[in-house]
Amino acid sequence: MTADSKISKVQELVYEIRVGDVMKENVITVGPQSKMSELGKILREKRISGTPVVDRGKLMGIISIDDFVRWLVERHDDCPVARVMTKNVRTLYADEQIVHAVNKFDQLGFGRFAVIDRRDDKLLGIITKGDIVEGLLKKLEIDYYNEQSNRSSIQHFFDDVLADRAALFFQYSVAGKDFNRAGESSSRLKSTLQRLGLAPQIVRRVAIATYEAEMNLIIYTEGGEIRVRVEPHKILVRVEDSGPGIPDVKKALQPGYSTAPEWVRELGFGAGMGLQNIHNCASKMGLRSVVGKGTRLIINISTDDEVASENN
């Protein structure tokens, strides 16, 4: 990964992450009627340099160690915090993007902001620059990890295999007319490909194409086999049944053409879009059928053609 793409990732994240995601909750607070002497104790014991002043959940002000020192120097009586605190505090809303927070830190030079709820002004937490950096780093780490685990697995696996050609092979048996288990094979295939770490778009294309093919086996045949071959740069799905076969393959490929019975259509299947969907997901597709013998559908998905994957 280049330095440029890293920067743009952070730029992307400051718009993505919200103040509420990185702020610290369960803030130590004092009430407006708390005495300054109590405040001194809290600041010392909790080792904090300031705290929001809150009345019934609402933010009334902020009192910092500076305010405390000023009070000590002037040394009046032990008055309530409300008289010394900074009122009209600048705040951030929890649903604001981090980029707004960064700008406010820059403009105002504060060390921290109180974070409040946009609807009722109640105090939700406190955010410092440190919290933002920590939040960004955490998110970057997660994204980086995801990227790594996506990239590594299958490519590394194939790299480690010493052979002129290597492939993984999966087979699924589909029973005809069994609508209760419809989609099971393609779901299992999808999970398998995800675990292998294939790119999400590729997984989606293979899963949709296989799902439609599986539905065809269930709706129109007595059952069949789905065989999947995963190679470093392509995935081959072969779907075969032993009848009844398609009388007019050309017609079957027309979008909207369907021979599905009414009860199947009422379930939302048999709209005549299945083969079209498969075609859209595939890099290459082949359909051969002999009436009375069976049908063979070949779906070829290349992991390299990103153009097709953007459409799915």
Place this chain on the structure above:
Amino acid sequence: MKITELVQQLNLSVRSTAGDLDREVTGGYASDLLSDVLANGEPGNLWVTLQIHQNIVAVASMKDLAGIILVNGREPEQDTIEKAEAENIAIMVTELSTFELVGRLYGLGITGTK
């Protein structure tokens, strides 16, 4: 807008809570043909349909949809709920018709993505 907010605003009843109700909805798609949704639904979409059998969960999972709203007060079959819990898909029901529900969703800023 998040699913939880839509549930509140439109008074939807949640039937499967396994999905991520805090997920941000990217848009909506309304159709009762599964292949149509497979072809045209987008990841993060909310799907409005009157189909209630368990294959809607498979379709939603394939397309990584945010959730399914069943219209006309139709209740999901038990198998559908079980599958939705297993596949982490949110299912909600409403008494409203498709037309009425989609209109209200649009009013809340949930638009088509194509």
